[in-house]
Amino acid sequence: SQLISHGVIRTSFPSTTSTSLATLTTGEMPGAHGMMGYTVQVPRSGGRVLNSLKWDERVDPVIWQPVPTLFERATAAGIHTTHVAAKRYENSGFTRAVFRGASYKGANLSEDLISETVQALEKTPSFVYLYVNDLDSAGHSDGVGSDKWIAALRYVDQIATQLLEKSPAGTRIWVTADHGMINVGEKIVLGRDNDLLDGISVVAGEPRARHLYRSADSSEPISEIISRWEMTLGDKVSMFSRESAIAAGLFGAEVSADAADRIGDLIAIAQENLVLLDPERSDKEGLMVGHHGGDSLIESSVPLLLCIK
Known part of the structure; x- marks a missing residue:
């Protein structure tokens, strides 16, 4: 066995699990696969928010993420594909959106994760994806x-x-991650002792990268809302309108009409170690020590190692 290569690659934006794993398993940027963040407003739903990891059965995963996965393409080419991860993820909408085409093997203990992976590799030719979330969980909590x-x-x-x-x-083994992580510094609760939510009806995304949706009855131009945010937070936040985010290539060179509809009217990307807390979830979000989702090098840089048996 030997380590063949090692290096650092960049995730797509936002640097969050649902978006990054969709990019990994489709080979496309978010503008194509449509997984635009941890939570986003469902277009024409009256303000309903989709949590991409917990899902909503009213949303069809195949329509929401329409790009064929590498598992589907590999299976069509005669390659045995397997997805090994915790049992609780097996029938989730996120799994159906991003990992469809693979045979799912649920395992919770390390020895079972290893045995299921090794057993799947005995088929020839084969490709196995193994997901372990312990490092992410520990970073968020501690x-x-x-x-x-x-x-x-x-x-x-x-x-x-x-x-x-x-x-x-x-066997070739690639080791990588879906995102990096920063430890929290300053915390700002949106709309609490500030006017950052004036004209905003829905807060989505996550504390390091917010999708903000304007109230239907708001007459304030997006440019003025952005100016107000920048006056309050200065260079602690990078602000985009939906149009400027697309033009800047934030979600890739091309953005489908469906994907564009899911992007916030405004996007706020926290800089330094700032987090932007949703007032309705501030107690839970405020307990987390580790955060990701932003565009910093620390959050978007991940390792890529290749070993050959």
């Missing part, structure tokens, strides 16, 4: 660099090491 985070990093390393030991000869 922060990057905490004892819990370091223990989770060691756990991931142990799984990768055992996979390399137990996989069939000739």
Whole structure:
């Protein structure tokens, strides 16, 4: 066994699980696959918000994310494809949107994750995707660099090491991540002791990258709302209108009409270590130490390692 290469690659924006994994499994940018953030407003729904990881059965995953996945393409080419992850994800809308085409093997314990992966690799030819969320979970709860985070990093390393030991000869193992993470600094609750939610009816996205949807009865131009945010927060936030975000290529070179409809009327990207808390979720969001979703190098840079058995 040997390490063939290692380096750093960049995720798509926003640097969040649902968007990044859709980019990974389709090979397309968010403007094509339509997974525009952790939460977004469902167009023409009266303000209903879709949590892309928890999903909403009123939303068809295949319509919401229409791009064929690498699993579908590989299966059509005669390659056995398997998705190994925690049992709770098996029938989720997110799994159907992003991982369709793969045979799902649910496993919660490390030994089961490894055994299911190795067993799937015995089929020839085969491709197996294994997802482990322990490092992300530890970072959110305790922060990057905490004892819990370091223990989770060691756990991931142990799984990768055992996979390399137990996989069939000739197996290539790529190790990567869906995003990085920063530890929280300043916290601002939107609309609390500030006018940042004036003219805004729906807050979506996440604390490092907000999709903001204007109230239907608001007559204030988007440009004036952006100016108000910039007057309040200065360079602590990068502001875009939907149109300027698309023009800047924030979601890729091309953005489909469906994907564009899901983007906020405004996008607020927190800079430095600032987080922008939703007033309706501020207690829960405020407890998290680690955050991601923004466009900083720390949040968007992930490792890519290749080992060959």
